[in-house]
Amino acid sequence: MIDIKLLRDDPDLVRASQRARGDDEGLVDEVLAADERRRSALQEFEGARAEQKTVSKDVGKAMGALGAARKQGGDTAELETAANQARDRAGALSERVKALEAAAGEAGAAYEQGLRRIGNVIVDGVPSGGEDNFTVREVDGDPTAFDFEPLDHLELGERLGAIDMERGAKVGGSRFYFLTGVGAQLELALLNMGIAQAVHHGFTPMITPTLVKADVMQGAGFLDAHADEVYRLEADDLYLTGTSEVALAGYHAGEILDLSGGPKRYAGWSACYRREAGSYGKDTRGIVRVHQFHKVEMFSYCEPQHAEAEHERLLMWERDMLAKIEVPYRIIDTAAGDLGNPAARKFDCEAWVPTQGRYRELTSTSNCTTYQARRLNTRYRTAEGRTETVATLNGTLATTRWLVAILENHQQADGSVVVPHALQPFLGLEVLRPA
RNA sequence: GGAGGCGUCGCCUAGUCAGGUCUAUGGCGCCCGCCUGCUAAGCGGGUUUGGGGCUACAACCCCAUCGAGGGUUCAAAUCCCUCCGCCUCCGCCA
Numbered sequence: 001m002i003d004i005k006l007l008r009d010d011p012d013l014v015r016a017s018q019r020a021r022g023d024d025e026g027l028v029d030e031v032l033a034a035d036e037r038r039r040s041a042l043q044e045f046e047g048a049r050a051e052q053k054t055v056s057k058d059v060g061k062a063m064g065a066l067g068a069a070r071k072q073g074g075d076t077a078e079l080e081t082a083a084n085q086a087r088d089r090a091g092a093l094s095e096r097v098k099a100l101e102a103a104a105g106e107a108g109a110a111y112e113q114g115l116r117r118i119g120n121v122i123v124d125g126v127p128s129g130g131e132d133n134f135t136v137r138e139v140d141g142d143p144t145a146f147d148f149e150p151l152d153h154l155e156l157g158e159r160l161g162a163i164d165m166e167r168g169a170k171v172g173g174s175r176f177y178f179l180t181g182v183g184a185q186l187e188l189a190l191l192n193m194g195i196a197q198a199v200h201h202g203f204t205p206m207i208t209p210t211l212v213k214a215d216v217m218q219g220a221g222f223l224d225a226h227a228d229e230v231y232r233l234e235a236d237d238l239y240l241t242g243t244s245e246v247a248l249a250g251y252h253a254g255e256i257l258d259l260s261g262g263p264k265r266y267a268g269w270s271a272c273y274r275r276e277a278g279s280y281g282k283d284t285r286g287i288v289r290v291h292q293f294h295k296v297e298m299f300s301y302c303e304p305q306h307a308e309a310e311h312e313r314l315l316m317w318e319r320d321m322l323a324k325i326e327v328p329y330r331i332i333d334t335a336a337g338d339l340g341n342p343a344a345r346k347f348d349c350e351a352w353v354p355t356q357g358r359y360r361e362l363t364s365t366s367n368c369t370t371y372q373a374r375r376l377n378t379r380y381r382t383a384e385g386r387t388e389t390v391a392t393l394n395g396t397l398a399t400t401r402w403l404v405a406i407l408e409n410h411q412q413a414d415g416s417v418v419v420p421h422a423l424q425p426f427l428g429l430e431v432l433r434p435a
Numbered sequence: 436g437g438a439g440g441c442g443u444c445g446c447c448u449a450g451u452c453a454g455g456u457c458u459a460u461g462g463c464g465c466c467c468g469c470c471u472g473c474u475a476a477g478c479g480g481g482u483u484u485g486g487g488g489c490u491a492c493a494a495c496c497c498c499a500u501c502g503a504g505g506g507u508u509c510a511a512a513u514c515c516c517u518c519c520g521c522c523u524c525c526g527c528c529a
Contacts, residue, residue: 046487047497047498052510056509094508094509379484386492387485
């Protein structure tokens with residue numbers, strides 16, 4: 001959620017952001033009003049509570065004096081009367097405090113509910129509008145040219161004995177698959193290359209839980225707009241994560257971090273699960289859109305004032321990975337309306353897929369600024385000793401989908417696939433050949 | 436799955452049985468100051484986090500915070516209930 005102080009100080013900025021996202025601008029005034037109500041209710045309650053506490057302490061004092069007098073066998077009647085009087089007064093106040101507390105609680109809940117609905121304030125420069133309003137930031141390489149009719153990744157994968165969709169469907173249903181033989185090896189090689197690069201740049205590699213509790217899923221921001229994308233295990237009230245971002249965002253939840261040595265960077269390796277609800281009929285062929293895949297994900301905790309620079313760094317490391325697999329790609333600046341609530345800006349790297357004649361997303365890096373961390377209560381200690389909310393960012397280093405781009409772009413007329421140079425040491429093969 | 440023990444403001448710890456006349460005790464660490472050729476020791480003070488008020492984002496005042504959430508009570512670290520985590524033992528299973 002966004003910072004209430006920003007909302008109070010600069011509501012126009014938040015209104016503009018909501019407008020760019022195509023979200024409800026009126027929410028801003030709604031929440032400001034709720035904030036006013038919450039604060040006045042809180043003041044009333046706290047005042048009454050303070051009074052009640054004072055009176056109640058008098059009861060305590062009176063009771064103590066009474067006890068002492070009894071021990072000494074003195075006259076207790078007067079003390080007893082005083083104690084009872086104080087108790088009656090406190091009792092009367094107690095009723096009022098309970099009512100005021102309930103009212104303050106309600107006002108607080110209404111306020112927070114509204115605040116949570118406001119999306120992160122977009123970074124200056126993010127294009128307005130919906131899914132199709134992205135801007136192209138950079139194009140790297142020309143679409144791969146072939147002097148033969150290229151095969152699609154599934155055809156190639158089947159000939160190589162690398163992908164088995166049919167048996168995947170038999171075992172798990174549609175959108176499930178087996179990676180077999182060189183296919184399994186290729187995925188492991190790719191993911192390992194991602195981990196190796198991350199470690200080289202100082203990331204801590206992490207193998208993360210893929211089942212998380214509701215508060216983590218909620219805090220990471222995955223139960224709002226796209227809740228129906230998430231698998232939920234009813235019997236245990238746990239959620240299957242669609243990315244290790246969720247677990248890595250939860251990793252430092254409730255903690256106060258020491259960022260004096262720079263950002264904390266983690267590289268998460270995990271299986272990812274997505275229901276793909278509402279995408280019936282889309283990308284039904286092959287492993288472009290599946291319910292389960294593997295991913296290496298960068299995750300960074302940094303000071304908010306460094307978030308934009310960190311975002312550029314994550315993008316740079318994604319580019320390094322794409323360069324290693326030697327495929328043409330472009331980078332888009334996602335439009336505001338296509339950002340999730342937590343993201344203030346998102347860059348996607350999209351690789352050229354020859355048989356589709358278009359670019360498909362291979363990586364995605366988001367700057368969530370303090371939005372995610374505020375919900376998860378992750379802070380850092382400033383040089384002045386104050387606590388402030390950290391910024392969180394994430395970005396992809398490799399996923400199963402990358403196999404699509406690798407297979408299709410590096411295929412030869414005979415159905416073999418040349419392994420990109422950087423990947424060869426991880427795979428131990430230079431060329432994949434049909435069985 | 437069963438039985439028991441534990442969870443206190445960075446770390447350790449008192450308080451919980453018998454609710455109150457205290458503002459959660461003390462030590463370690465850390466920070467500031469004093470003293471001091473230097474260091475150590477010594478002395479004094481400070482040291483959870485969130486929210487609200489007032490403001491200069493200071494000082495100060497108030498509310499909450501003893502694993503979490505409820506409840507009882509004028510009053511809860513303390514009593515009751517539910518949940519979570521850790522430890523020990525038993526059972527079951529990889």
